[in-house]
Amino acid sequence: MPETIQAVTFDVGGTLIDPHPSVGHVYAEIAASFGGPTLDPHLLNHRFRAAWKAFPRQLHSAGDWAELVDQVFDDLVHPAPSRSFFPRLYERFADPDAWKIHADVLPTLEALRRDGIRIAVLSNWDDRLRPLLQRLELARFFDPIIVSCEVGAAKPDPAIFRFAASALELPPGLILHVGDDPILDLAAGHAGLQAVLIDRCHPNCSLPRIHSLTRIPEGIRDLVFQRQRVER
Numbered sequence: 399m400p401e402t403i404q405a406v407t408f409d410v411g412g413t414l415i416d417p418h419p420s421v422g423h424v425y426a427e428i429a430a431s432f433g434g435p436t437l438d439p440h441l442l443n444h445r446f447r448a449a450w451k452a453f454p455r456q457l458h459s460a461g462d463w464a465e466l467v468d469q470v471f472d473d474l475v476h477p478a479p480s481r482s483f484f485p486r487l488y489e490r491f492a493d494p495d496a497w498k499i500h501a502d503v504l505p506t507l508e509a510l511r512r513d514g515i516r517i518a519v520l521s522n523w524d525d526r527l528r529p530l531l532q533r534l535e536l537a538r539f540f541d542p543i544i545v546s547c548e549v550g551a552a553k554p555d556p557a558i559f560r561f562a563a564s565a566l567e568l569p570p571g572l573i574l575h576v577g578d579d580p581i582l583d584l585a586a587g588h589a590g591l592q593a594v595l596i597d598r599c600h601p602n603c604s605l606p607r608i609h610s611l612t613r614i615p616e617g618i619r620d621l622v623f624q625r626q627r628v629e630r
Contacts, residue, residue: 403592403623405516405566406614407544409553409577410523413596413611414536417491418498421446424490425470432483434475445470458524458547460488492526494533500598502611507539509615520562520575522546522553522582542566553577554585563591574623576614592623 408414417424422439425446429437449469457463464480467487471479479487490496510517519540521527524547531537542565546552549561563570570590577583578596584606586593594614597607605622608614617623 401572401624402621403515403574403618404572405518405568405574406510406618407518407520407562407566407573407575407586407591408540409575409579409583410519410521410527410531412578413500413576414503415497415499415534417496424496425467425487428483428487428490429471429475429479432486434483437474442470456522456546456552460524463488463524492530494530497530497534499534499536500611502598503536506611506614507536509612510618511539513615513618515615515618516541516566516568518562518566519543519545520553520558553579553582554588556585556589559586559589559591563589574614574618576611594623 420439420443422442425442426437426439429435449466453462453466455462457466464484467484468478468480475482507517517539519527519531519542521544523545525545527545528537528543531540531543537543542562544558544562544565546558549558551557551561553559559570559575563573566573571592574592574594575583575586576594576596580595583595584593593606595607596611597603598609600607601609603609608617614623
């Protein structure tokens, strides 16, 4: 007989929240406020994505972020952000005003809670995440909140997913992980979890992608997300 999902773990950035209006807009605003040139937010978004993709380690400290931000602004400002406006930029992304909560998030979390499904966060992030979730009034939904900088492992390492299963005290097969990155988040399957990607840009997408988080509680009720019990 199939066993339905009993807990859902959520990625944060790109899944629950996104920078507002965008990383590039915030970067351009802060740089200009320190007397820098007027920079195109779209250019900064492009440079940020490239630097993020190429960065050789997880961003778990202010020093890591300062190194990445210097790469984004290379040859665009002088002195480098790490010697000028980086501290203000780092603080800005700890501010809830720099983020938007996607419209499908609160209805989904409320529905899962009504259905008795446990909800957790599982995210590659630094030590700003917990206070940020508190200030966004999202932390109340999640138990536990699993942050890569605290665990010492980061997606796509199966260790962080196994840590989540242990923290939830559930077999991995009864946990559904939801994220937006096909490499980082679908890696949950290597640890035995179910996994699905949120892709809000394509309303007609099919599993393992969904176009709205509201599909999750519906899918659990309809046994779309399930695991076959392994008889021992």
